Amino acid sequence: MTINQSVIVDLSTVAPLYERVRSVIPDVEWAVHAHYIAAIADLKKTRNAVILAHNYQTPEIFHCVADITGDSLALARQAVETDADVIVLAGVHFMAETAKLLNPEKVVLIPDERAGCSLAESITADDIRALRAKHPGVPVVTYVNTSAEVKAESDICCTSGNAVAVVESLGVDEVIFLPDEYLANYVAQQTDVRIIDWRGHCEVHERFTAAELEQYRADFDELTIIAHPECPPDVLDVADFVGSTAQMQSFVYDERPKRVLMVTECSMSDNVAAEVDDVEFIRPCNLCPHMKRITLANIEKALETLQPRVEIDPAVAEKARLAVERMLSIGRVHDARSVA
């Protein structure tokens, strides 16, 4: 990691932020983060920029430089609301594309273009055209964890936070739901609509095993296990609660379990733990390598250079935007939390 020492920043302004993250960031690491955090705060003002951060970003990003935090749905909703000129998406590429679709006139930056997603990689626009040919007339519901090209071939998007509501909004007996097989399986259990699925998986959530969770239960008394629906079905069977990222977060804030294991990406537990001091977090650590490509250093660089920008072919964008906007028109399920 390199620090741009030519930029003079006032570190005293960031000291209070350390109080937010003291329980999850050791002070030796904070010494490195503080300079970037101060420099990013200055650059945000100069550029009239906002930073949107997903819950899987590390605490120094999530709690110390983000203006808006949330899951995929909340970030998509908030992307429409901002009047900033520049949006920095601290998350993965498909999230930055969604922000760009909803803000075609704004500069949208993704600090590392390699921040991909195994689900987005699992399906192409050609795959959807083939599925439509095989199942004529059946609408396509697409998880936002996909490329703009795939969204453009879809009828409507969804996230883990609104998938059942989106499927049921269509008023049909059968939908094609892709690309996450496990989320599709979970949705199928909550609705009478028949689901045609696809074999995409999240490389982070599919790594959890039921045996591993049973072992944690045996090792820790009074353990509450909460899981994201991208996990395999036998993992969800072991969980006490299954919910989207926002629902998992709310569960901990509202229920205050004595001891909790959040079956999801590692930083999510850190970010919740930073704000909740009466819950013990048991952390089997599965990191998303794509989310972890985003760092304070490359956020600062993106704001300095206004690169890398997300650009989408206008013809693709026009169709993809419709699928996202149809999703957003379905009832507000969860809100982002403004931390500015």
Ligand code: 13P
């Ligand atoms: P949500 O933000 O929709 O819960 O999705 C989780 C995820 O894996 C995002 O990449």
Ligand code: SF4
């Ligand atoms: Fe994709 Fe899974 Fe990483 Fe989310 S956690 S970006 S679904 S690979």
